[in-house]
Amino acid sequence: MPNMTASTTPFCASRLERLLRHVAFVLLTCFAVLVRADDGAIRSAEIVRGEGGYVLNADIDIELNSRLVDAVSRGVSLYFTTELVIERPRWYWFNRVVVDRSLEYRLYYHAITRSYRLSIGSFHQSFDSLEAAVMTMRRVRNWQVADLATLEAGVSHQVAVRFRLDTSQLPKPFQVTAIGSRDWNLGTDWLHWTFLPGAPGFQ
Incomplete structure (x- = not known):
């Protein structure tokens, strides 16, 4: 055989x-x-015309897990960012990025006043509870993202927005801990929609 x-x-x-x-x-x-089990979501978002240009309003569904709550309570500053990208489609090439903006947040606990503080750019606000500070981050209102001349009226633009914890600004030991950890991977997916400048709302 x-x-x-x-x-x-x-x-x-x-x-x-x-x-x-x-x-x-x-x-x-x-x-x-x-x-991704602890990820949140952008519940709603719109770009509308404001007094000095186009502004973004958005509602974000996000919760801090126990690891992040403990870190803030122990004096660790957490940094978050809302990112916005607006592109103008081009039939002959890749889309042209006309707006690429970030809204930065710093959340931390102030032991002397026993309050939670939230810094949004140069604006600072104190809260008696962590929940109240997080609620403020959830609601983006009247964030100017573009001048009127930046977006061409009557031309459709592609918009994308997301919210995330920026681990790159954590202290070095926490950056190492955050690698591959679900507790530190907090954020949302990109929300995409089409916006037509010069028209109300978006589609």
């Missing part, structure tokens, strides 16, 4: 390789789901 070992071994190895690839894919998918 002929020896079949030489012909069956490559086949078995191929099946084993495919099985391992499948298992790895499933594990990575599960890991991604776990990492």
Whole structure:
């Protein structure tokens, strides 16, 4: 009887390789789901014409998990950012980015006054509770993102906005801890929509 070992071994190895690839894919998918378990969402967003240009209003559904609450209570400053990108489509090339803005937040606990402080740019506000400070971050109102001349009236623009914890501004030991940790991977997906300058609201 002929020896079949030489012909069956490559086949078995191929099946084993495919099985391992499948298992790895499933594990990575599960890991991604776990990492994103504490993510929030942009519930609503719109760009409207204000007094000096176009402004963004948005409502963000976000909650600090116990790890972040503990960090703030122990005096660690947390930095968050709302990011906005507006692009003008071009049929002959990639979209042209006409607006790329960020609204920066710093959240920290002031032990002497026993209050939570939220800094938004040069504006500072104190709160008796952490929940009140977070609620303020959730509501973006009248954030001017573009001058009237920046967005061409009557031309559709693609808008994207998201909110996230900026771990790059954490103290170095916390930056290391944050790598691959679901507790420090707090944020939302990008919300996309089409905006037509010169028209009310967006579609």
